[in-house]
Amino acid sequence: MLLRVFTAVVLSAVLLVQPAWTQVSPESAEKYNSGQDLFKKRRYQDALAAFEDAVKLDAKNAQAYRGMAKTYQKLRNYPQAVExxxxxxxxxxxxxxxxxxxxxxxxxxxxxxxxxxxxxxSLLEVNPDFQEGKVRDLLKAAYVKHGSGYHRQKNYKKAAAQYENATQLDPTDATVFYNLGLAHRSARNYTKARNAFTTATDLNPKYAKAHRALGDLYRITKKNSQAIRSYKKAIDSDPSCKIKSTIHAYINLGKVYTSTKQAAKAVTMLQKAVTVSPKNRKAKVYIALGFAHTQRKHFKSAVSAFTQALKFDGRNSEAQYRLASAHFELKNYQNALNAARKATGSSKFRVPAHVLMGDVFDAWRPDGWKEKAIANYKKGLKDRRNKKYCEDKIDRILNPMGEEVEGE
Incomplete structure (x- = not known):
C-alpha cells in the first residue's frame, strides 16, 4: 500500500525536477519543454505528441523518452510505458x-x-545511494513479493532463494527471516527452517508468529520440550491474541501437553485460551480442551467442551465424533449414536464414526443390534487402520465364545 501511495506522489510530480540536460538539439529540447507544460496541465495526449516529436527531432533525447513513459503510465498504457x-x-x-x-x-x-x-x-550499479537507500528497500520488496508468489505456487525452493536474497539486502528484517523459515519448513528443510525462525526471534524477541512457527517445527520433529518453550514465548509475546494466529500457540501447546501425558496442564492452558480466543477459533479451542479432558477420563467435562465447540461450529465433524466417543464412555448410547451419525458426513471421520457406531450397538445391544453392529463394522473394513479390529468384532458377533461351532 505504501508503495502505491509513493508511486502516486511520484506520478503527480514527475517532471517538475529534471536531471541535467544531455546535449540535444534545440528543436528537440523545445518540444520536450512543451510536453512538460502539457503534462502539468494533464493534457496527456497532447503531451505525448510533443514528446514523440522531441525524439523524432533527436533520438538521443532520453528525457523525452522518459516523458513519454510517464505519460503512457498516466494513460495506463503500461507496455508502451515500459518500452x-x-x-x-x-x-x-x-x-x-x-x-x-x-x-x-x-x-x-x-x-x-x-x-x-x-x-x-541496474540503478544501484550506477548510484548505490540514490534516494537515500530507498532503492534497496524496493529491491527487497521485489524479492519478498517474488518469494511470496513462489510460495503460493508451492515452489518452496525458489521461494526460499528469493527470501535469501532479501536477507542479504537487509539482515535486520525479522519478517523476511520468518518468511524464509516458512519456505524451508514447507520444503522440509527443517534445520534451515529452525535457523531462520531462530534468527527472526533473535531480531525481534516479541515476534509471536515466529515463536509459534518455531514451536510448530519442534512439534513436527518430536522435540516436545523445545516446542513447549517456543509456544510459551509466543503466548508471552501476545497473551491476549491481538494477533489472531497466536491462538494456535495455545492450542498446539495444549496438544503437546496432552501427548506428553500432561493433560492437567493442557486443560489449564486451554481454559485460558477459551477466554482470549477469537470467535472463529473457539470451536478448535474447545475441541482441544475436550480431548484433554478425555485423556484425563473426565468424560462429562469432555462432553461439555465438545458441546460448546458445536455451538460455534455446528458442522464440525471432529467435534461430533469426539462428542460421540465421550458419550460412549459415559454409556449414553443414544447420544453417542446421534453424534456419530452426524460425523459420518465427513470423509475424514466417516470410517471412525461407523466403527464407533458398531461399538455402541455391540455394547448397548438393543433389538437388531447384531445386524446393525456388523453393518457398521463392515464399513470400517475399508480403512486398513480399522480393518483388523472390525474383522475381529464381526467374527466375535457371528461366533460368540461359549457357543458350539457346527461340525465339532
Whole structure:
C-alpha cells in the first residue's frame, strides 16, 4: 500500500525536477519543454505528441523518452510505458531516475518482480545511494513479493532463494527471516527452517508468529520440550491474541501437553485460551480442551467442551465424533449414536464414526443390534487402520465364545 501511495506522489510530480540536460538539439529540447507544460496541465495526449516529436527531432533525447513513459503510465498504457523507459536508459545508461520509475512500475503495477529486480539492480550499479537507500528497500520488496508468489505456487525452493536474497539486502528484517523459515519448513528443510525462525526471534524477541512457527517445527520433529518453550514465548509475546494466529500457540501447546501425558496442564492452558480466543477459533479451542479432558477420563467435562465447540461450529465433524466417543464412555448410547451419525458426513471421520457406531450397538445391544453392529463394522473394513479390529468384532458377533461351532 505504501508503495502505491509513493508511486502516486511520484506520478503527480514527475517532471517538475529534471536531471541535467544531455546535449540535444534545440528543436528537440523545445518540444520536450512543451510536453512538460502539457503534462502539468494533464493534457496527456497532447503531451505525448510533443514528446514523440522531441525524439523524432533527436533520438538521443532520453528525457523525452522518459516523458513519454510517464505519460503512457498516466494513460495506463503500461507496455508502451515500459518500452519508453527502456529507450530512455538505452540512450542514457546512467539515467537513474528512469531505472527507478521503471522498477516501481514493474513492482507495484505490473507485478513483474524479476524485471523490477533487474531495474533496481541496474540503478544501484550506477548510484548505490540514490534516494537515500530507498532503492534497496524496493529491491527487497521485489524479492519478498517474488518469494511470496513462489510460495503460493508451492515452489518452496525458489521461494526460499528469493527470501535469501532479501536477507542479504537487509539482515535486520525479522519478517523476511520468518518468511524464509516458512519456505524451508514447507520444503522440509527443517534445520534451515529452525535457523531462520531462530534468527527472526533473535531480531525481534516479541515476534509471536515466529515463536509459534518455531514451536510448530519442534512439534513436527518430536522435540516436545523445545516446542513447549517456543509456544510459551509466543503466548508471552501476545497473551491476549491481538494477533489472531497466536491462538494456535495455545492450542498446539495444549496438544503437546496432552501427548506428553500432561493433560492437567493442557486443560489449564486451554481454559485460558477459551477466554482470549477469537470467535472463529473457539470451536478448535474447545475441541482441544475436550480431548484433554478425555485423556484425563473426565468424560462429562469432555462432553461439555465438545458441546460448546458445536455451538460455534455446528458442522464440525471432529467435534461430533469426539462428542460421540465421550458419550460412549459415559454409556449414553443414544447420544453417542446421534453424534456419530452426524460425523459420518465427513470423509475424514466417516470410517471412525461407523466403527464407533458398531461399538455402541455391540455394547448397548438393543433389538437388531447384531445386524446393525456388523453393518457398521463392515464399513470400517475399508480403512486398513480399522480393518483388523472390525474383522475381529464381526467374527466375535457371528461366533460368540461359549457357543458350539457346527461340525465339532
Amino acid at each position: 519508453s523507459f527502456q529507450m530512455a536508459v538505452g540512450v542514457k545508461p546512467d539515467y537513474v531516475e528512469a531505472y527507478y520509475e521503471l522498477g516501481q512500475l514493474q513492482l507495484t503495477t505490473l507485478r513483474e518482480y524479476e524485471k523490477a529486480q533487474s531495474s533496481f539492480q
